[in-house]
Each structure stands twice: as C-alpha cells, then as structure tokens.
Amino acid sequence: MTLLQLSDVTGGYTRKPVIKDLNFSIGEGELVGLIGLNGAGKSTTIKHIIGTLLPQKGEIRLNGVTLSEDIDQYRTSFSYIPETPVLYDELTLKEHLELTAMAYGIDEHTLKSRSEALLKEFRMEKRLNWFPSHFSKGMRQKVMIMCAFLVNPKLYIIDEPFVGLDPLGIQSLLDQMDEKKKDGASILMSTHILSTAEKHCDRIILLHEGRVRAQGTMDDLRKSFNMPTATLDDLYIAMTKEQDHE
C-alpha cells in the first residue's frame, strides 16, 4: 500500500521553483534513497514533505491525507531527522525525549521502555542530564535520531544521516532502520554515501535539477542508464556527465 504520494509537486522558497513536477511514492515497509548533487533539490523536497514549505502546485498525500485536510494526522504520521541537528539549548537529553513523547501523545510507560532501549543502543545512558552545549556533533545527531525513533511513526524522513556519526553510531542507525522496516515502517533517506544507499535501499530516486531523472531498484536504474554492471557511484557520475554534455 502507498504511504506517501507526491503528485506533480512544484515548489521552492521564492516564486522561482527549485523542484519541478515531482512524482514518486513510497510504499509501506520500503526504504527509499533520495540521491542527487548539491542543489539538486533533495532538502527542498524534504521540506515540502514535512510541511515547512507548501507546494506551489501539486499535492502531497501522507497516510491518506494532505497537510491541510488533517494536520494532526499528517504530522503524527512521520518523524524527521534534519541534516544539521536542531536541539533546544535549554533542554537536557532526558527533557528532549520527554518533550517529544508528550508532543506525539506517547504515555509515560512507553516513553520509559522505548527511551531505555534507545539510550542503550546509542550509548548515551550516562548523558541523560547533559545540555546540548556539552555534546559533540555526533552526539547531537544521536539525540535527533533517538527522538525520531521514540515516536515510532509510519514514515521516517532522514536527511544526510551518516555525516558526523562514528562507525558504531552508523551501525546502530542502520540496525534501527532495519528493525523498523520489518515492523512495516517506511523510510525516506537522502544521502551522498552511495555505497551505503546501494546496499540498504529498496529503491532509489535520482534527483537532477529539481526533477526526477530516474527511479526504481538498482536493476531498473542500470537499465535506464544502459549500464548493466554499474554501481550506484558509476550511475551518479554518468548523470553528472550528462549535465556536462548539455
């Protein structure tokens, strides 16, 4: 079943659109990679999906509703991990988890059991009462990840998740993503780490100059570029060269 559907979405920060006529969907239990060069429109696409930017044209449907139809259901259906961690300087790690749980209507008992597991997984148990000013970039990223997984939504939207994380952190994140996928959750992930994307994503969307250049499984992409043995790195470079020829 389709969880997220973008139909003819055009939008950007100003009148001049950054993304143009985007069409793609994500099904239940699917991990989809959003790949593209700097400035291809990955972050803009994500901002439209989370609702901080509204499309100039087209429609985004999540879990059956658009943002304007049922804002509460729309927002409860996803959690978001931004590229740069956005934390409250005035809240401790524990308070970040508590605040998130309250916002998404999670009861105290569930909060306790879920956060204990997450803190252990990301090795942050001893830092519960720390403020973000004492966290490294990677730790800040971990706080965002834990808050997102605490919510247990239908869709995870993850922007460049691997930058700044140590190898153990990356492994923990991938494990968590696998686990949630098994439970039926979907994940949209934008990244530049192509080998990881190739290995873990069920499908890949190649974004180029605000449009979908190609999408599908690795096999679909190889066919579309006519490169039967290519890796994702090869396809990515081929796409860049196409741009140079234009």
Add this chain to the structure above:
Amino acid sequence: MNSLNEVWSTRFNHYINEVQKYMRFVFTGHLAIVLVFIVGAVGYQYSEWLKVAPDTFPAEWIVSIIVGVILALSRPVTLFREPDQVYLLSLESKMTLYFKKALNYTFWSQVGLAVVIYIVAIPLLKAVTELSTNQIWLGVLFIAVLKFLNVQIEFNYRYGNRGENIVIDRITRALLSIITIQTALIMNYTMAIIFVVLLIVYNMALKKKVLRQPVPYEHFVKLEQNRMMGFYRFANYFTDVPHLKGSIKQRSWLNFVYNIVPYGKKSTQNYLVYRTFIRTDDHFYLWVRLTLISGIIAFVVNIPVVTWIVAGALAFATTLQLKYALLSSKDFRMDRLYPVKESQRKEAVQKVLRLFMVVQAIIVLLCSVGQPLFFVPAIIVIVLNEITFRVSKDPSKHDYSY
C-alpha cells in the same frame, strides 16, 4: 604609518555606525519612556531630600567611592577583530600609533559617565560641604586626570599580564582614585597630588614591562568580543540582533516550578516554554531587572501616583518584551512539526507570563507596604500584563519557511 591610521579610522567609522544603528532602537523604544519616568521620579525625590539633608552627611566619601569605582573600570576599546591575530602581526612594531588612537577614544567615551555622576552630586556637595564653586569644579579636573591615568594603566596592565588578576589592579586603582577625590574634596590638595603621582609611578613601572613584550592580540580580541557581545545583548532587548544566541543556565533551584506542568500532549508547549523562560539568561534576567527596579521604586518613592505610573510602565515593558522574545523566532525549531495545536505556544507563553507577573506584583506589593493605597501598584501590574498581552500584536504570525 599611514595605513594604520586608516585602519583605525575605517574601523572607528564602522563601529560608530553599528552603535548608532542599534541605539536608534534603544532611544525610540518603550524602555526609554520608562527611564524618563524613573529619572524624573528619582530626581524629584533627590531634590526633596536635599532640603532636609543633615550637615553630617558623608557626601565627600560617598561621591569619592562611586566616582572612584567608575574611574577604575577602564576597559580599553581596541576595536580588534579575530583576524588581527594573523594579519596585524607584521605591523607589531608600529602598533603604538594605533593604540594611541584607541586609548584616546577609550578616554573620551568613558570620562563622561564619571563627570555626569559628579555633576549630579554637585547640589549635594553645595548643600552639605563648605566647598566654594571653584573648588567643586576643580574636582572635575581631578576626575579627568584620574580617568586618563586609569585608562593608561589598565591598558598597560592588560598588555603586560594578558589580563591576569586584573581585579587586583582595578582594586588598587579604585582605592587610589577614591582617596585622591576624597582628599581633594576636603581641600587637602597636597595629599591629592601625591596620590596622583603614585598612580603615575605605577603606570611607569607597568610600561617598562610592556616594552619587552609582544602585543597580546589574543587577550585584546577576546576583550573586544566580550564588549561587543554585551552591547548586542543590550540592544537585543529593543530590536532583533541577528545571530545572537543567549547563554543558558540550569537554575536548578527553580526546578520545582516545572512540577505545575502535567505530563501529556496538551502540555507540550508549557513544558518547553517554562524551561525556555527560566533557563535563558536574556529572558530571565530581563524579568529580574525590571521587577527589581519596580520594587525599588515602590519602596523608595512615596508619591503614590509616581509609583503607580512606574509600576504600570514596567509591567507593560516586561510583558511586551517577553511576549515578543518567546513568541517570535526566525529559526526552525522541532516543535514546528509537532502534531499539537498551533495556538498552544501562545497559550503557554501567556500562562508563564501570568505566573511571573503575579510574582512581580507580589514583590511590588511587599515593597509598597506602609504607603497609602499600597495595594494599587500590584493590581496595576496584574491588569497591565493581561491587557498588554491581549492588545499587542502577535509576533509569531509569519510564514513557516526557513
């Protein structure tokens, strides 16, 4: 040589523009009106009190101590910036010229405050001492000389010691400045001049140390950054200063306040706003400062109408500024995505302000006990908070793009 002159003058122009840009907001802001009221009220009290001031009042000592302490605080204004640590290194031997200009500006920008305070005290000195008018004005000359020496010494001390133990240097200078003014005010000019000479000797000793040392760019850059930060913090009360992040303190002694917020989806913004208000220095100290001023005025001034107006004006200023600070934010925050009602934030801010304005009202009430109609200022505080919050415009109404 010319290039350093130019460096100073471009920087100086840029600095003055920056200060003017923000001072415009300060002087047109509502706090300026509050200040006018406070100055008026305090001035009136002062002139009333002068009529009955006893001859035994230790005016010389009080004036010397206040002015002396202000003279000792002579932080040099160098207008250094971070890249200077690298780019000005090669010009090290020529920096004397630059510093001369910097210290010149430091003197002129700081001497005013000490002189103004002294001038305010002149009616007091006339009332309770036997000083002639000329002798009183001679005091201004002493203040100017002392300020000049204090600026030179603080700079040389910081240069020689990279600012270490500046407190000891400041206390020494404060004591010498106080005693110089005090002896001058009791017309013992020989002693006053001896103390000035002591300061000159101290300066010369420091200068010897300076000559053997490289320019401590790092210390002066840090000092300059702190100074500008202080200015931006101040300006931030009146207008939005971009890229200014307030510092955070836990203030765990106030943790009990959070217990009034129950766990649950409906309390999400309450949970956040209580902590943001209490732990952000800018917000919390703004409330503390205005509450203290309101309390002191209620305690000191015994003309009911004046205390009413001041309490009202300060309550208005507190509510308006805090509402703006807590509701407007151009940065993206995660709670923008939370599946809770949009109006929750505003309701939470209103709740927090209501609580803390009731506390302000109680403090003002306690300070005005014993005065006729002592309960009126407290009521004014509570009523003005409600009205201000409802009537003022909502700063959160803007688009959500970031």
